[in-house]
Amino acid sequence: xxxxxxFLLSPFTIITLITxxxxxxxxxxxxxxxxxxxxxxxxxxxxxxxxxxxxxxRLQLDRIYTSVWFLALIATITCSLSxxxxxxxxxxxxxxxxxxDHRPVSQSTNLSCHAAISxxxxxxxxxxxxxxxxxxxxxxxxxxxSKNRAGLWGGVVFHLGLLCILLAGLWNASLRQRGLAILTxxxxxxxxxxxxxxxxxxxxxxxxxxxxxxxxxKFQPRYWPNGQVKNLHGKVTIVERDGKNTFIPIAVNHPxxxxxxxxxxxxxxxYALDLLLNSNSAHPxxxxxxxxxxxxxxxxxxxxxxxxxxxxxxxxxxHYNRGKATMLLASPSVGLTVNVSRVPPLNAILLxxxxxxxxxxxxxxxxxxxxxxGIIFAKSYGIPLLYAGFGLCITGAFLMYMLPVxxxxxxxxxxxxxxQKETERLQQISISGRTRxxxxxxxxxxxxxxxxxxxxxxx
Numbered sequence: 031x032x033x034x035x036x037f038l039l040s041p042f043t044i045i046t047l048i049t050x051x052x053x054x055x056x057x058x059x060x061x062x063x064x065x066x067x068x069x070x071x072x073x074x075x076x077x078x079x080x081x082x083x084x085x086x087x088r089l090q091l092d093r094i095y096t097s098v099w100f101l102a103l104i105a106t107i108t109c110s111l112s113x114x115x116x117x118x119x120x121x122x123x124x125x126x127x128x129x130x131d132h133r134p135v136s137q138s139t140n141l142s143c144h145a146a147i148s149x150x151x152x153x154x155x156x157x158x159x160x161x162x163x164x165x166x167x168x169x170x171x172x173x174x175x176s177k178n179r180a181g182l183w184g185g186v187v188f189h190l191g192l193l194c195i196l197l198a199g200l201w202n203a204s205l206r207q208r209g210l211a212i213l214t215x216x217x218x219x220x221x222x223x224x225x226x227x228x229x230x231x232x233x234x235x236x237x238x239x240x241x242x243x244x245x246x247x248k249f250q251p252r253y254w255p256n257g258q259v260k261n262l263h264g265k266v267t268i269v270e271r272d273g274k275n276t277f278i279p280i281a282v283n284h285p286x287x288x289x290x291x292x293x294x295x296x297x298x299x300x301y302a303l304d305l306l307l308n309s310n311s312a313h314p315x316x317x318x319x320x321x322x323x324x325x326x327x328x329x330x331x332x333x334x335x336x337x338x339x340x341x342x343x344x345x346x347x348x349h350y351n352r353g354k355a356t357m358l359l360a361s362p363s364v365g366l367t368v369n370v371s372r373v374p375p376l377n378a379i380l381l382x383x384x385x386x387x388x389x390x391x392x393x394x395x396x397x398x399x400x401x402x403x404g405i406i407f408a409k410s411y412g413i414p415l416l417y418a419g420f421g422l423c424i425t426g427a428f429l430m431y432m433l434p435v436x437x438x439x440x441x442x443x444x445x446x447x448x449x450q451k452e453t454e455r456l457q458q459i460s461i462s463g464r465t466r467x468x469x470x471x472x473x474x475x476x477x478x479x480x481x482x483x484x485x486x487x488x489x
Contacts, residue, residue, distance in 0.1 A: 048107075069227050188427055201412035214400050216246065217245070270289075305394060376389060438476065441462075
């Protein structure tokens with residue numbers, strides 16, 4: 031047990047754990063996390079870097095904050111901080127019982143006066159400066175006064191706040207649920223497992239199944255004049271099991287909240303095209319195509335595909351504005367090149383609602399175009415405990431730096447025989463003190479107390 035305690039309290043262990051936590055946070059920033067990226071992005075990353083992608087998956091670096099090793103890291107830091115907090119509490123309790131220790135004083139001031147200072151006068155002067163008499167260690171000629179005793183608990187309160195933050199992180203990492211759904215405007219998502227684009231849950235969490243239905247009613251990007259994205263905002267309708275409808279505005283950094291689950295935009299968006307093929311078969315074929323936004327304004331978005339169960343190969347050039355100076359869906363159009371074996375390519379430009387007849391007699395309709403976006407569903411745990419931890423950290427820092435403990439020692443004794451006169455009895459008063467912070471200010475305060483005692487003492 032002693033070895034374990036020494037290990038947890040070792041400076042090397044603490045520095046290593048803090049460094050590992052910082053490195054994990056940096057990796058979570060630079061390495062794409064599966065729940066924040068679309069499947070198309072992850073597939074492209076896999077195709078471009080197959081070895082790196084495999085290593086990242088094996089080490090769970092694509093879901094750092096719910097990985098087993100990150101959970102073990104938080105648990106180890108929590109144990110180390112708990113052990114340190116235990117000894118800090120013991121030290122604070124022992125310091126509260128006694129004001130005597132062997133640390134050197136920060137200031138020593140001596141003065142002499144012709145008459146003894148009464149106990150009541152001494153207490154009154156010190157009480158006026160916020161000091162309280164400490165019975166422990168005091169005697170008839172040795173007085174101990176303390177100030178800001180609450181500051182003894184500053185470090186304890188601060189580290190207790192850190193412990194609350196770590197416990198909240200441990201709780202959240204174990205049970206958190208987070209999922210990404212890709213929706214087009216007007217589409218509904220009921221939380222089916224096969225409809226998630228990606229999910230990330232804690233090792234102790236159940237599968238994520240929100241108990242409500244979400245419909246994306248509106249999505250609109252806003253751009254700066256230079257074409258850069260200014261912000262994204264949308265609106266969803268939440269239909270609960272009892273039939274209650276709730277309309278919630280959502281954005282990237284401004285989530286909506288329903289039954290403890292937060293909904294916010296992922297920041298990924300693009301254009302969704304619906305191409306409908308009416309062939310001689312009984313059922314038409316609907317191709318739902320998700321396109322990303324172009325890198326520059328007025329660029330077309332290119333896409334190649336084969337219509338399922340057919341031999342039609344399409345090359346698509348989608349224009350969202352038909353030459354207008356906007357990146358919004360002002361006047362969208364689709365440029366199509368249709369290839370089929372033994373038939374010359376067919377070129378056409380379609381507006382929403384228009385159709386063309388393909389070489390084999392089938393009809394292809396540009397059915398509709400809208401925006402698609404990623405909506406993140408997140409259920410977190412321990413948030414009140416996290417806020418309480420931040421509050422305790424602020425309180426502890428205030429106690430440590432704004433209310434430092436001050437101890438003043440006042441000793442009264444007879445002067446040396448060669449300083450005494452026949453008609454008067456001279457008395458020597460020695461003032462010293464200690465504090466951990468702001469020692470120059472404390473030294474000045476001791477000098478002011480000495481001056482006040484000298485002024486108060488009768489002659």
